[in-house]
Amino acid sequence: MTEATSTSASALPNPISAVRSRLATQSGSRRALLLMAPLIAFELLIFVIPFAILLRISFAAPSSDGVYHEGTWSLEAYQQVFASDLIWSVLGYSFFLGVVVTVLSVAIGLFYAYAIWRSSGVVKSLLLFSVVLPLLTTLVIRTYAFDPLLVPAGLVPGTAGVVVAQLYIVLPYAVLAIYSVMATTDWHVVEAARDLGASRPRSVLEVVVPQVMPGIIVAAVVSFAWSVGAYAAPELLSNSITFAIYVEGLMLSDMSYPTAAALSVVMLGLMSGCIAAIFGVLNRFGGDFELA
Amino acid sequence: MSDITLQGLEKRYGETTAVEDVSVEIDDGELLCLLGPSGSGKSTTLRMLAGLETPTEGAIRLDGEDVTDQPAYDRNTSTVFQDWALFPHKTVLENVAFGLKMRDVPTDERRERAQAMLERVQMGGYGDEDPTTLSGGQKQRVALARSLAVNPDVLLLDEPLSNLDKRLREDMQIELREIHDDLEETFVHVTHDQDEAFTLADRIGIMNEGELIQVGDPDEVYENPKNRFIEGFLGDTNFVDATVARTNGEAVYVETELGAELILPSDGAHGLESGDELTLSLRPEILSIDRGEPDAAATATADQRAVTDGSTTNAVAGTVANVIYRGSTVRYSVSIDGASVFAERTDASSGSLSAGDDVTLEWDGEDVLAFRADGSRVSLREP
Numbered sequence: 001m002t003e004a005t006s007t008s009a010s011a012l013p014n015p016i017s018a019v020r021s022r023l024a025t026q027s028g029s030r031r032a033l034l035l036m037a038p039l040i041a042f043e044l045l046i047f048v049i050p051f052a053i054l055l056r057i058s059f060a061a062p063s064s065d066g067v068y069h070e071g072t073w074s075l076e077a078y079q080q081v082f083a084s085d086l087i088w089s090v091l092g093y094s095f096f097l098g099v100v101v102t103v104l105s106v107a108i109g110l111f112y113a114y115a116i117w118r119s120s121g122v123v124k125s126l127l128l129f130s131v132v133l134p135l136l137t138t139l140v141i142r143t144y145a146f147d148p149l150l151v152p153a154g155l156v157p158g159t160a161g162v163v164v165a166q167l168y169i170v171l172p173y174a175v176l177a178i179y180s181v182m183a184t185t186d187w188h189v190v191e192a193a194r195d196l197g198a199s200r201p202r203s204v205l206e207v208v209v210p211q212v213m214p215g216i217i218v219a220a221v222v223s224f225a226w227s228v229g230a231y232a233a234p235e236l237l238s239n240s241i242t243f244a245i246y247v248e249g250l251m252l253s254d255m256s257y258p259t260a261a262a263l264s265v266v267m268l269g270l271m272s273g274c275i276a277a278i279f280g281v282l283n284r285f286g287g288d289f290e291l292a
Numbered sequence: 293m294s295d296i297t298l299q300g301l302e303k304r305y306g307e308t309t310a311v312e313d314v315s316v317e318i319d320d321g322e323l324l325c326l327l328g329p330s331g332s333g334k335s336t337t338l339r340m341l342a343g344l345e346t347p348t349e350g351a352i353r354l355d356g357e358d359v360t361d362q363p364a365y366d367r368n369t370s371t372v373f374q375d376w377a378l379f380p381h382k383t384v385l386e387n388v389a390f391g392l393k394m395r396d397v398p399t400d401e402r403r404e405r406a407q408a409m410l411e412r413v414q415m416g417g418y419g420d421e422d423p424t425t426l427s428g429g430q431k432q433r434v435a436l437a438r439s440l441a442v443n444p445d446v447l448l449l450d451e452p453l454s455n456l457d458k459r460l461r462e463d464m465q466i467e468l469r470e471i472h473d474d475l476e477e478t479f480v481h482v483t484h485d486q487d488e489a490f491t492l493a494d495r496i497g498i499m500n501e502g503e504l505i506q507v508g509d510p511d512e513v514y515e516n517p518k519n520r521f522i523e524g525f526l527g528d529t530n531f532v533d534a535t536v537a538r539t540n541g542e543a544v545y546v547e548t549e550l551g552a553e554l555i556l557p558s559d560g561a562h563g564l565e566s567g568d569e570l571t572l573s574l575r576p577e578i579l580s581i582d583r584g585e586p587d588a589a590a591t592a593t594a595d596q597r598a599v600t601d602g603s604t605t606n607a608v609a610g611t612v613a614n615v616i617y618r619g620s621t622v623r624y625s626v627s628i629d630g631a632s633v634f635a636e637r638t639d640a641s642s643g644s645l646s647a648g649d650d651v652t653l654e655w656d657g658e659d660v661l662a663f664r665a666d667g668s669r670v671s672l673r674e675p
Contacts, residue, residue: 188377191344194364195371196442197394203365206390210381 058261067257077258081266087246091267094243095274097159098228101166105223106216108167109174113212114204116175117182128179131172139169143232150237157238165233170226174219181215182208210285217282221275228271243267294355294445294478295320296341301350303336310336312502314350323472323479324507325489328499329525334482335374337499338448341480343367354445365394370444372452376435378423384434385410385419391442409437412471429460436468440475449481453488465491486526490514498522520663523573530574530633534662538566543604543657544672546570549631550608555657557604558672562662570670571663578659579635581624582652583645604657612649626651 061074081087116127134142146165147156155161185208193203209216231244241249243263250260296318303311311333318324326334339345341352343364351360359367370391378387385406392402410416413433418426423434432452439447449468453461469492472479483489489496490510497507506518517523524531534546537553544556544564554572564570610628621636624645635653645651662670 186375186377188373188375189379191364192371192373192377192438193379193390193394195342195344195369196391196438197365198390199365202394207379 054261054264057257058265060258062256062258067251067255074258077256077262078266080259081262087263090241090246091243091270093240094228094230095270097162097166097230097234097242098224100163101170101227101230102220102223104163104167105170105174106178106219109171109178109219110209110212110216112171112175113179113182113215114208116179117185131175134168135172139232140236142168143236146237157240159238159240161237162230162234162240165237166227166230169233170223173222173226177218177222178212178215181212185211213282213285217279220278220282224274224278225271228274229267296446296478296480297351297353297356298337298341299351299353301337301340301352302348303333303340303345304348309502311340311347314499314502314504316497316504316507318478318480321476321478323469323481323492323494325493325496326480326482326499326504327484327486327489327496327525329484331501332499333502334484334499335450337504338371338450338480338482341446342369342371342448344371368442368445369448370439370442370446371448371450372432372435372439374451374454376431376452378431378434378438380422380424382423383419384415384421384423384426387423387434388438388441390438395442406437406441409441410434412440413437428456429464432456432464436471440471444477446478446480449479451482451484454483454485461485461488462491468492498525500525517661517669519669520571520573520667523661523663528576528634530576530579532572532574532631532633534570534572536564536566536568536570539564544662546572548572549629550633551629552606552608554606554660555604556660556662556672557657559674561674562670562672564670569665571665573661573663574633574655575659576623576634576636578655579633580654581626581635581637581645582654583649584652605654606657607652607654609650609652612645612647612651614647615645624651626653628653 057068058077059073059075061069061072061076062080063069112127112131116124116131119127143165146161146168150156150161150164155164189207189211190203193207194200198206228242229244230242231248234240234242235245247260247263250256250263298314298316298318301311301314302309314333314337316324326337328334336345340347343359343362343366347360351358353359354367354369379390382390385403388409389402389406392405397405407416407419410419413436415430415433415437418430418434423431426434432455435452453464453468456464465488468479468481472492481489481492483492493510495507496510496513498505498513500521506513506522508516513522514526517526520531523529532548532550534548534554537545537547539545539558539560539562541560542557544558544562546554546556548554556572608628610626610633613625613627613632616623616625618636621638622644623634623636625632625634633653662672664670
């Protein structure tokens with residue numbers, strides 16, 4: 001193949017095949033690297049370098065007259081984080097919110113995605129459109145709108161109101177993540193299960209859920225990460241303090257950059273552990289993540 | 293093991309009628325093939341039997357028990373789907389054991405029974421495989437094992453062989469037939485392939501446009517089709533338009549585009565009158581094709597022949613327009629006064645013909661089937 005290309009290129013001075021054969025001789029990894037360069041540059045600039053700065057600040061000594069002591073190395077910020085009962089109760093509340101919202105959003109998202117999957121025509125379009133519609137409004141306005149809605153029910157200010165509003169923020173993403181996998185599932189498989197004696201709920205549980213597990217994992221990770229780090233809903237609808245609100249306070253009111261940075265790093269570690277656990281646990285119930 | 297009664301079965305989707313007034317009795321242990329072109333309602337009928345569709349009207353009885361409104365999971369029928377519908381996240385063995393799991397059979401027993409069933413379809417060594425990695429033929433075997441594992445009263449097969457290549461399909465037809473004879477269960481098999489139906493079936497039910505037109509033994513539906521659709525669907529044939537010229541007690545004489553007056557021997561049971569429009573079916577296997585002009589006796593008018601020697605032979609002269617080799621047979625397309633008729637010979641028969649040769653086509657009028665303008669069969673003889 002390569003030989004045929006090069007002979008024809010030498011016999012006929014065709015510029016396209018000349019370029020082609022030159023590319024073919026170039027090593028595959030070099031070309032791949034070249035193609036990925038813009039992405040690598042972007043990641044470095046936007047993610048790696050800022051995170052390195054954050055990491056560096058977390059190891060600087062706190063200062064009372066500035067935001068931190070430049071050029072110093074210290075573990076004081078981490079000591080503050082681990083010693084503070086307040087911080088641990090804030091983290092506890094954040095994770096509690098994350099778990100509750102994630103469970104609800106995956107459960108409701110699964111039903112909603114199933115409804116879209118099984119409907120057709122106008123109903124299907126309407127169901128899909130109503131998932132996407134909230135995403136067209138600004139998050140702050142969407143969240144504020146819950147105030148007049150929930151006050152008569154006595155849910156604002158309070159955790160219940162925060163859960164409802166946060167669920168409203170993450171649910172569209174959960175639905176879309178699950179539906180995108182479900183849409184590729186063959187309905188005949190469900191019919192086969194029923195034909196073999198599985199009741200309606202059983203057939204979904206045995207056949208649909210394992211197949212959409214990749215979507216469920218994505219939905220769970222997005223809901224969990226977003227809800228643990230919730231800012232807008234708790235800030236606007238309650239007096240509760242979550243991790244994000246606390247970090248904001250450390251930076252803008254207390255001017256304690258090292259503590260804020262250290263708390264963020266600790267949080268990042270905890271979240272990574274949780275997400276790895278979500279993957280590990282859910283993957284055991286079937287589904288092949290490589291197919292997602 | 294069960295007998296099935298379908299009574300006035302009907303399925304409508306809004307304005308369209310998928311299945312219309314289907315009634316048939318299927319005997320215990322019978323293998324019935326529902327044969328028809330796509331969209332003829334055969335799969336919908338099968339799905340109603342399985343409980344995957346609810347009939348709009350009519351009743352289904354299994355062993356005399358009305359199961360019309362019973363959902364699929366409460367019915368002891370089992371379906372092999374066209375795309376096999378194996379569970380992709382379960383192993384082959386788990387697939388086969390699924391029905392037993394739903395019936396709360398203990399784990400050890402269901403594993404044993406599933407393995408035995410896999411061995412029966414020659415897939416014993418594949419229990420731990422991922423079904424998505426199997427070939428079409430293997431998937432088909434696993435799907436069959438999965439359906440049989442639950443000991444269904446009735447096995448329903450929805451074109452399970454149509455996605456296989458020709459050779460494998462033919463092997464599987466014979467194997468399916470053997471499994472059926474072995475189990476003595478009732479099978480209902482849906483197919484659009486006539487050869488498959490003829491190979492497998494005890495009886496064939498032919499469907500078109502939602503209706504079950506004729507049910508009968510394979511040779512009965514082939515040799516004695518109820519209408520023109522079946523005659524055309526069950527094999528290749530030449531349809532020739534004809535007009536009744538006159539009739540008498542011995543025959544119907546018709547004029548056709550083939551240029552000669554043809555004889556259809558009849559005892560007068562036909563009820564035809566001169567001027568009636570007919571369609572004749574000349575199957576290639578009844579036509580004999582030979583080089584040269586027809587002899588004088590054969591070209592004499594039909595009337596003369598019938599009167600003189602009682603012959604029912606028809607003969608027309610034509611020219612070979614083209615020759616198609618089809619392996620074991622050669623098909624000749626013969627043009628006769630602008631009309632075209634095809635005949636077949638086995639390759640071995642004497643004297644090869646080529647395009648442009650003058651030939652004579654001969655056939656016995658007894659072998660010709662005639663259909664009225666509405667498609668219904670003309671009975672030329674008292675049954």
